[in-house]
Amino acid sequence: MGVEVQNEGSSGPITRDKNNSAGVYNNADNAPMPKHIPFPDFPGSSELLNELIMFLFITFAAAMQFINLYRTMWWVPESNTTRTVNVYLIEPYLVAFIVLLMSRRFVFCLLIRGQELLQDLSTEHRRIYKKIVKYSFSSCLLTLLAFCVYKIYTKQSFMPVFLLVYPLVIYVLIFGFQIESFLRSSYEVEGAYFNGMPMHCCSTSPDTIREEIVVLKNDFNIRFKQIVFTSLLNAYYAGVVPCLFAVSMYYNVLWAYQNALYIWISCLTMACAFGFPAKYSDILHRASLHLGYWSRMEMRAIGGNSSNASCNNGNGSGTAGGATTVWKPNTVWTQDSIVKCNGELFSASGPVTVALPGNSSHSRFYKLFRNPAIIYMLLTGLQAAVVLAGILVLYYAVEWHFILSISFATFTNQFTFFKIMRDYLVTKRIYTAETAIAEQTKTNALHSN
Template identity: 55%
Template sequence: MDNDSDAPSETGHSAPMPKHIPFPEIPCSSELLNELIMFLFILFGAGMQFLHIYRTVWWIPESHTNHTINYYLIEPYLVIFTIIILSRRLLYCLMNKCLDTFYNDRQLRSYKLVAKYVFSAVLLLILALCIVKVYTRQNYLSLFLLMYPLVVYSLIFGFQVEPFFRTSCEVEGSYLNGLPMHCCSSSPVTIRDEVESLKNDFNNRFKQVIFTSVVNAYYGGFVPCFYAQNFIHYNVLWASQHIIFIWLGGFTMCTVFCFPAKYSDILHRSALHLGLWCRLDGRSGANPQPSIWSKTSAWSNASIVRYTGELYKSLGPVTTALPGNTSHYRFFKLFNNPSAIYMALSCMQVFLVLFQILILWFAIEWHHVLSLSFLALTNHFTLFKILRDYLITKKVYAAESSISEKMNAHYN
């Protein structure tokens, strides 16, 4: 068990710092494997969408084709553009892996920087060539829709290159093996600074989850439908359903990649050090004489302080948060017990898998059976990882809560 310092703060207020249970080692996939799985999922999802649109009736005896898909109707440069966009992170990860293998630490940073910009230039050149080729056969609206996610990216991330090529990017702070580090400090100022850094990292990862899942569904599901020629008739309802399934499957998969249980435990530990202030009714005479809140004090459970004319009561083993700060309030509520997050994700994933199996039961066309079988099978893999994280975090935090209650009873 990791023991934090119980030393009193600068103003003399003493509070027992939280005790953290060592988190079990859970096997985690490498970044390269994660990007490979994500790429294969979206690539096959896009392939199934093209199958829904350009399928043939090759099994009929009177049919004049032996091909499953009418390949000649598909815009080849659109396919190249889609594959390049969907594989950009896998290719970038492979490039960095090769650099890690052939160069030492002294040379690595400069080589990676040069390789990143060279890779960016080559990628943009290929995409521009594809856009020009597509534009010669399409209109301005088609060109805009093809580039629209890139415009959205610039609005969300600015002109940063790294988030475009990596799902998880480090923000300012201390990191180890790609995860932010938690410092079990007894200094309230240090704790609040750490919470701010972790909050920025979480927000950055969450933006990546939303952007990645939407872009993958956009290029893997919507773009093939939009660029289908007018004389092609396909089941619009089924194609729309396929887009939603790609988005939901990509969202949960990317969430598991960006927020593993080990990551949520880091935020959980910081949330325990942060604590929570609950506003009280200042007009009530039942409240004891409050203390004046100090930014350098760590307050024990049930402490009452006055801040900007309002009364606040501390909740949690120790409270170092800023009273009335909504950001600190949300951080504690969200990560005080991260198992609730994994429970919600598990319920969402179970519903998704069961719904796909139900539709598969009533599917009669071969391409519907093929696409649903692929999506359901892939989502089973994600469901396993989410359920594993939920069961582990639930057991660990239940034991931690029991120990914390015993310590608070002994301290009081």
């Protein structure tokens, strides 16, 4: 099976002076830009479907927790009740609060999709429609949530109500008063986007590449904060809040909070599968190959003193890794190039490097996304552990409500496990082939020189 390769960069021939051992390309159009393998266009779930799955999972998980708290001994012969759950003990406004809060993103996505039914709307009218829906829906939602909190406050003390709204206060501290972050898991930040995904332009300009990295880094940070906060928020309201509002009655505290922990890990992996699909990671991977990475070198590692490595005129003395030159921001550097910047020596580690030497943000970006298959391998291992732990607990469970709760959570985790495993297998095969092609290209270039 052949592998098609995209050679991105200049369409003209790539030339390089053989005496230019430091890999300096003042003309970026001549730089040997990285080659990318086209990513397969396998179908992925839409944002609406993702939000529906998350809403159903959290709603049923909260229901299972209420069953754990208010179950009865209906199966005992001496029991004087035929009900499986003491429903009358459950606070109805608490249930309404949880359902309203957990369904906000699904309902909002459903309302946004309503514009697709209006085919004649222009781009400006669609933008106005989204604003109207956003502010109208958020106002109605906050009003209903405040009403539920007021009803609960009339029956409870101040501390339970404070614990109920505490995560919303944390949200304001993390995201500020951004309504969009509250209503959607991911949204477009400033930059180039297409179908909700940031775009990679494969530019040969160092400044353009660094600007693109800033946009992608901001988008990733927003998604990561959303994933962590969403998983904690869902686990808190589905697993912890029902326990905080439980009436004075006996229940298995260890099992209840163990179930809340299981819900949190399940929400975390599910949110990762939704927020970081393989296609999205491939965009960041391509950008990282264009960015490159500078590794700091010790002076004694290349021999001589610092004065021998100094390159005030741009043409330094020879070193163990080749010639050393002064780093220039508008230059594209090839692999193993050695430069001097701010009195320190750096070695280029990427196929090409336009990153800022000593910039920790650029270094983290390259190390994290040069091979996203590692990320999906870790997520696959975590999700496999979640599924196996659920099966193990189910094997030792005895009471009916424990069996019902863990069976539901373990079954729903199968869908997430399939998505993460698929992303891992696809990315592993693609990036293994991409690395092999890059090594072969580097070998051929050395032989030609």
